Amino acid sequence: MPQVIGAILPLAIGVAISPIPIIAAILMLLSPRARSTGVGFLLGWLVGVIVAVTVFTLLAAVLPENDPDASKPIAGTIQLILGILLLLLAVRQWRSRPKHGEEPALPKWMSAIDSMTTGRGLLLGFVLAAVNPKNLLLAASAGIVIGSAGLSVGSEILAIAVFTVIAVISVAAPVIAYLVAADRMRGPLDALRGWLVHNNATVMAVLLLVIGVSVIGKGIGSF
Known part of the structure; x- marks a missing residue:
């Protein structure tokens, strides 16, 4: 169990350090319907993370290798x-990093956040968590680790819970903070949004590089 938790921690952090969802959450908190859309987005993000990692855990559980000391070529x-x-x-x-002095381009759907309803915020959170390619790959990697480790059902649930808590903390x-102290948080949130907008590509490139190498290393070690 400790080995599984150690293996999925970097993957969960990879999901947590996702500038685009954090930017989206901040924009919602700065919109006219801040409380309802922000909470809806957080719930969608939470459910999306749980669904993604659980699905891949269940799929990995059907792999034939169950002996923790045996090689696992399929996994x-x-x-x-x-x-x-x-x-x-x-x-x-x-390669998508903005050139010096160039304003980074954001997804077009962000311009509609001001008019977004709670339901759409929830759906957007779910899509960014469970369908976004980067998060889907990270959730799949975590699911493979959990499902192929031969854990009990209770241990698998605990591992999924640990992964989820860490993965959602950056959006939560x-x-x-906004729900507790809305007036005091507007300035810091806007400053954070600006930094994330300008450093999104660089942060994600470095993060994906480190995690990708780690996942490849674990894959090689499974043979």
Whole structure:
């Protein structure tokens, strides 16, 4: 169990350090419907993370290797593929960095956040957590680790819970802080949004590179 937790921690941090969802959450907290859309987005993000990692945990659980001391070529091959895909995403993020003095381009859907309802905020949170390619690959990697470790059902649930708590904390923190002290948080949240907008590509490229190499290493170690 400790080995599994140690293996999924970097993956959960990779999901947590996702500038675009954090920017989206902050924009919602600065919008006219801040409380309702912010909470809706957080709930969608939470459910999306749980669904994604649980699905891949269940899929990995059907793999034939159950002996923790035996080699796991199927799980290892899947991890190698996921690691390579993460490296490709890292290259893509690095190449998308804005040039010096250039304003970074944000997704067009962010312009509609001011008019977003609670339901749409919830749906957006779910999509960014469970369907976004980067988060999907990280959730899949975590699910492979958990599902192929031969844990009991209770231990698997605990591992998924640990992964989820860490993965959602970056979105939960600004939402909870805003709900507690809205007036005092507007300035810091706007400053954080600006920094994330200008450093999104660089942060994600470095993060994906490190995690991709780690996943590939775990895949090689499974043979």
